[in-house]
Amino acid sequence: xxxxxxxxxxxxxxxxxxxxxxxxxxxxxxxxxxxxxxxxxxxxxxxxxxxxxxxxxxxxxxxxxxxxxxxxxxxxxxxxxxxxxxxxxxxxxxxxxxxxxxxxxxxxxxxxxxxxxxxxxxxxxxxxxxxxxxxxxxxxxxxxxxxxxxxxxxxxxxxxx
Numbered sequence: 001x002x003x004x005x006x007x008x009x010x011x012x013x014x015x016x017x018x019x020x021x022x023x024x025x026x027x028x029x030x031x032x033x034x035x036x037x038x039x040x041x042x043x044x045x046x047x048x049x050x051x052x053x054x055x056x057x058x059x060x061x062x063x064x065x066x067x068x069x070x071x072x073x074x075x076x077x078x079x080x081x082x083x084x085x086x087x088x089x090x091x092x093x094x095x096x097x098x099x100x101x102x103x104x105x106x107x108x109x110x111x112x113x114x115x116x117x118x119x120x121x122x123x124x125x126x127x128x129x130x131x132x133x134x135x136x137x138x139x140x141x142x143x144x145x146x147x148x149x150x151x152x153x154x155x156x157x158x159x160x161x
Contacts, residue, residue: 004077005150006050008041009070010034013136014143014154021151035069036108036115042071043104050075052100054146056107059138063114067132068139072146073100 004025007014010033019026031037039056046052050073059066140154147154 004075005053005152006045006073006075007070007147007152008038008045008073009068009139010038011068011070011136011139013140014070016155017147018153019151020153024151026152034115035063035066036111038069038071039104039108039111042073043101043108045073045075046096046100046104049095049097050100051097052103053150054143056104057110058146059142063111066138067135070139070143072143072150072152074150 003023004027005019006027006029007017008029008031010031012030015028015030017026017028029041031041042052042056053072053074054070056069056071144154
């Protein structure tokens with residue numbers, strides 16, 4: 001397989017996503033952290049040769065306005081056969097996508113001052129579940145087109161009241 005996709009998210013409603021094309025290796029990393037943690041996970045993969053498929057600041061939400069964040073990344077093994085899978089940590093990396101790294105670093109600069117204040121998936125302690133459900137729905141809808149154009153099936157069932 002030459003194409004791999006990885007969805008890094010703290011939005012549990014996206015764990016039901018499936019791949020529509022059997023020639024694509026698709027994985028989901030569901031994090032129990034803040035949007036900052038999702039951005040850090042994305043940066044780690046970019047350093048391993050993965051490329052962002054969506055802008056890390058999609059939706060124009062500022063830190064603290066959205067408890068959910070998702071990143072879709074791709075890896076082309078023909079372009080770089082030295083990068084590792086998302087769950088592996090040791091890699092000697094010679095190639096990385098400069099644009100992806102610039103985008104993620106800019107996003108981290110915006111989020112970093114707020115990183116200790118951002119809500120996490122454990123936010124049900126601080127956020128009402130309806131607000132958390134709304135954040136999950138907004139994130140899912142904002143990611144929908146990116147996921148679909150990458151061949152990923154997104155369940156469209158909306159959150160119950």
